[in-house]
Amino acid sequence: MYKDPKPKKITMDEWSVRFKNIDNKTIKKFVYYNNHDWGLYLQPPATFMVYGTRELRRLRFDNSLAALRMWGFVFNESERLFRARQSGKKIVATMGDLGTVSIIVMAFPDCIPFYPECIWWTPFFNESTVLLDLASELGAPEAACFSRAALAAFVKKAYFPKPDYIFASTGATCDDYSCIMQSIEHLGYDFMWLEVPLRRSPAKHVSMDSLVKTKNGFEYPRRFEEYLIKEYEKVWQKMVEITGIDDQNLLMVSIKKANQVRTLVEKIKRTTYQAGNAPFPALELMTIEFGNLYGYADMDEWIRILEMIYETIVERTKKNIGIISEDAIPIAWVNPTADPYLLDYVERIGLRVVDTEYVINQALVEIDEQIEPFRALAQSFMQASLIGSTAQRISSINKAMRTGKIEGILITNMLGGSHCAMETKLMERLLKDKPVLAIDVPAPFGITEQIKTRLQAFAEVLHERRK
Amino acid sequence: MELNPSDIPDTRLIGYTCPHIPIEILSSTGCKPYCLLHGDYALMQQGTRYARIDACPLVRANIAYVIENKSKFAALVGTTGCDMSRRMFDILGEHTRIPVYLMHMPRTDNRQIFSNEIDWLVKQLEYLSGEKITERLVREIESWETVRRIMRELDAKRMSRPTTLLTSDFHTAAQYYYKGEVNIPTTFSEKPSSKPRVYLIGSEVSYESGDFLRLLEDDLSIVGDFVCGLSRFLNISISEKNLSGIKEAYYNQPPCIYRRPNRVFYDHVAGQIKKRICDGIIGFTLDYCDSYEFELKKMEERFRLPLLRIRTDYSFQKISQLKTRITAFGEMLAP
Numbered sequence: 001m002y003k004d005p006k007p008k009k010i011t012m013d014e015w016s017v018r019f020k021n022i023d024n025k026t027i028k029k030f031v032y033y034n035n036h037d038w039g040l041y042l043q044p045p046a047t048f049m050v051y052g053t054r055e056l057r058r059l060r061f062d063n064s065l066a067a068l069r070m071w072g073f074v075f076n077e078s079e080r081l082f083r084a085r086q087s088g089k090k091i092v093a094t095m096g097d098l099g100t101v102s103i104i105v106m107a108f109p110d111c112i113p114f115y116p117e118c119i120w121w122t123p124f125f126n127e128s129t130v131l132l133d134l135a136s137e138l139g140a141p142e143a144a145c146f147s148r149a150a151l152a153a154f155v156k157k158a159y160f161p162k163p164d165y166i167f168a169s170t171g172a173t174c175d176d177y178s179c180i181m182q183s184i185e186h187l188g189y190d191f192m193w194l195e196v197p198l199r200r201s202p203a204k205h206v207s208m209d210s211l212v213k214t215k216n217g218f219e220y221p222r223r224f225e226e227y228l229i230k231e232y233e234k235v236w237q238k239m240v241e242i243t244g245i246d247d248q249n250l251l252m253v254s255i256k257k258a259n260q261v262r263t264l265v266e267k268i269k270r271t272t273y274q275a276g277n278a279p280f281p282a283l284e285l286m287t288i289e290f291g292n293l294y295g296y297a298d299m300d301e302w303i304r305i306l307e308m309i310y311e312t313i314v315e316r317t318k319k320n321i322g323i324i325s326e327d328a329i330p331i332a333w334v335n336p337t338a339d340p341y342l343l344d345y346v347e348r349i350g351l352r353v354v355d356t357e358y359v360i361n362q363a364l365v366e367i368d369e370q371i372e373p374f375r376a377l378a379q380s381f382m383q384a385s386l387i388g389s390t391a392q393r394i395s396s397i398n399k400a401m402r403t404g405k406i407e408g409i410l411i412t413n414m415l416g417g418s419h420c421a422m423e424t425k426l427m428e429r430l431l432k433d434k435p436v437l438a439i440d441v442p443a444p445f446g447i448t449e450q451i452k453t454r455l456q457a458f459a460e461v462l463h464e465r466r467k
Numbered sequence: 468m469e470l471n472p473s474d475i476p477d478t479r480l481i482g483y484t485c486p487h488i489p490i491e492i493l494s495s496t497g498c499k500p501y502c503l504l505h506g507d508y509a510l511m512q513q514g515t516r517y518a519r520i521d522a523c524p525l526v527r528a529n530i531a532y533v534i535e536n537k538s539k540f541a542a543l544v545g546t547t548g549c550d551m552s553r554r555m556f557d558i559l560g561e562h563t564r565i566p567v568y569l570m571h572m573p574r575t576d577n578r579q580i581f582s583n584e585i586d587w588l589v590k591q592l593e594y595l596s597g598e599k600i601t602e603r604l605v606r607e608i609e610s611w612e613t614v615r616r617i618m619r620e621l622d623a624k625r626m627s628r629p630t631t632l633l634t635s636d637f638h639t640a641a642q643y644y645y646k647g648e649v650n651i652p653t654t655f656s657e658k659p660s661s662k663p664r665v666y667l668i669g670s671e672v673s674y675e676s677g678d679f680l681r682l683l684e685d686d687l688s689i690v691g692d693f694v695c696g697l698s699r700f701l702n703i704s705i706s707e708k709n710l711s712g713i714k715e716a717y718y719n720q721p722p723c724i725y726r727r728p729n730r731v732f733y734d735h736v737a738g739q740i741k742k743r744i745c746d747g748i749i750g751f752t753l754d755y756c757d758s759y760e761f762e763l764k765k766m767e768e769r770f771r772l773p774l775l776r777i778r779t780d781y782s783f784q785k786i787s788q789l790k791t792r793i794t795a796f797g798e799m800l801a802p
Contacts (some may be wrong), residue, residue: 137762143521144757170574170727174548178574178725179761185728186765193727195580198547198571208587224571225517227580390557414520416755421522422554426561 096169099363143416171196277322496596499647505675510636546572669751686797724799
């Protein structure tokens with residue numbers, strides 16, 4: 001069995017050399033869909049680079065087997081979805097809600113949910129503008145969220161199989177993806193639209209509603225929760241229609257599984273962020289967080305991967321061994337970056353990510369297993385990042401800043417992204433007196449020396465403040 | 468003839484943003500319903516202090532306008548209609564002490580949500596104003612229905628063939644409606660025009676857009692539109708003079724382009740283009756207005772008419788270039 005060397009971030013080429021030390025038994029141990037005939041996925045990053053993921057040449061990766069396993073699994077997703085189709089599983093696109101509808105879909109045997117918007121990383125990993133160029137030809141404006149790559153992917157038909165059905169959530173959330181989903185529907189796909197309610201704080205004096213309080217203390221009118229329950233019941237009925245199965249016990253099982261992932265990820269984040277030395281890199285951690293959405297199309301295997309990662313992190317923490325400089329400055333990261341390189345780069349310049357607001361809070365919170373399942377899902381979704389106010393969105397970061405756990409905030413925006421355009425200056429105001437750097441993530445190949453210099457200057461300012 | 472903010476009597480205003488917010492309810496509080504439709508370039512520049520440069524120009528100008536004139540506003544009412552517009556209220560809530568009421572405007576066809584949200588709004592405004600809104604509704608409905616009837620008569624003139632009323636004049640009259648004034652001007656010089664007939668569709672036309680409309684009308688006749696700031700409110704017709712009637716009328720108006728799916732929007736516009744015998748379409752979009760930018764290609768395919776795309780930040784700095792494009796479009800459409 002391969003034994004992890006001293007923790008370190010290494011290059012793709014270094015992984016290729018190390019991979020020779022991994023025996024066949026280990027390689028064959030890790031499979032997706034429990035299929036040992038065609039479900040192998042453990043590969044060195046260079047394999048995926050050869051197939052087009054060219055940015056891997058520039059990135060540095062954690063050198064643990066757990067991290068390698070994670071990357072192999074994540075980069076294998078496209079193959080996995082096509083295999084799922086070949087083996088008779090139903091492929092269901094769950095768009096826009098980032099993390100809740102997928103749990104309902106997963107409750108049905110042999111139904112695989114996926115989030116097409118996650119393809120927004122592909123142009124960056126592939127160092128290719130093919131998808132973005134095609135999206136423009138299809139009518140998407142250039143100043144819009146990079147998730148417009150999903151529109152092109154639906155046309156290309158090479159990144160995921162044609163979904164058997166699509167659930168699309170819209171409402172009190174970002175406009176860019178709502179427009180992208182509408183453009184996808186124009187292509188002729190079969191859709192069900194779902195309403196995402198606003199998490200409106202109750203009026204101080206007049207209320208016609210009974211209120212619900214989220215675990216993080218935000219109140220909202222109960223009727224908004226009732227709307228969501230109705231939407232989730234519609235999803236259930238459609239899935240019953242598609243599969244011929246109607247057993248709500250399966251939904252409870254699916255919720256438990258989602259909670260298993262969410263609990264594991266919370267433990268991974270907490271252990272990593274609280275450790276004296278950073279035991280795991282920021283890029284890998286972002287990839288872990290986004291696994292909460294749908295387990296990269298195989299929840300069971302994803303849970304096993306997370307368990308292995310957690311063990312690795314715990315072991316490193318016990319030994320107080322980190323993968324970046326010990327005096328790296330802790331920062332919070334707001335909005336996920338479309339270009340993974342930035343997460344790697346900030347660690348090179350002495351910053352350490354210890355808190356995140358990646359617009360997926362709804363996928364991180366634990367779902368109540370003691371109440372009726374649709375209500376439990378609705379209550380978890382009502383904690384979503386983008387359906388409330390900006391102040392609510394950054395409240396936990398603000399709190400962490402005040403306690404000194406975080407020394408700076410990095411906001412990564414998309415030019416023209418509706419919430420980016422409106423939230424950034426307000427965040428800067430709400431985080432008053434705290435060092436905040438907001439940058440626009442440029443299109444592939446766009447990370448210039450100017451952007452690097454701004455990041456370096458930000459790191460220098462934070463280091464200076466410590467003196 | 469154009470209405471300036473200083474011309475508005477000293478009544479306090481309730482600022483609002485969305486054509487689905489019933490102005491009858493707002494005016495029943497004793498305040499004037501004032502639609503936030505500011506597109507002044509200087510205001511927009513000021514607005515960049517509060518929102519990024521890639522925020523909607525209208526939203527930026529409105530933020531600056533409200534902050535500059537905050538003492539005039541008794542309240543602000545918005546919806547979740549468009550994301551930037553919704554988030555504008557977050558910013559205004561932070562920078563002013565004006566009470567803000569944000570309604571969840573359903574993006575999907577969901578009458579129940581809309582109805583409940585109207586009930587919620589009435590309760591909030593009754594508390595704010597101390598007025599029993601439902602008791603004053605009949606008078607307000609009658610008053611605003613009269614204004615809409617007069618505006619429909621003006622609209623009929625620009626729709627007629629040949630058209631006899633300029634849309635820039637219609638815009639002047641519409642400003643009174645949007646600024647909460649019931650005494651709208653009705654007398655405009657009427658000259659038949661044989662210029663190519665176009666339909667205007669897209670982002671909001673601001674209070675300051677008169678010059679832009681006149682520029683278009685140098686070469687074209689705008690005989691209809693589906694644009695906030697122009698004639699969208701003509702689709703509201705209240706038959707039952709009570710809160711239920713208001714809910715019906717405001718919910719049943721043709722939905723915005725951001726309704727999902729947006730088939731009803733397309734069907735409505737296709738019907739209008741046919742009814743108004745249009746030769747072409749002006750696709751007018753503000754910078755970063757995704758709701759329309761994403762749909763322009765679909766519009767070309769669906770309406771099968773020449774479409775001139777005009778994208779602006781309201782500055783019209785390249786006015787000569789724009790004029791040349793409009794003239795060329797007019798020449799192309801001319802028989």
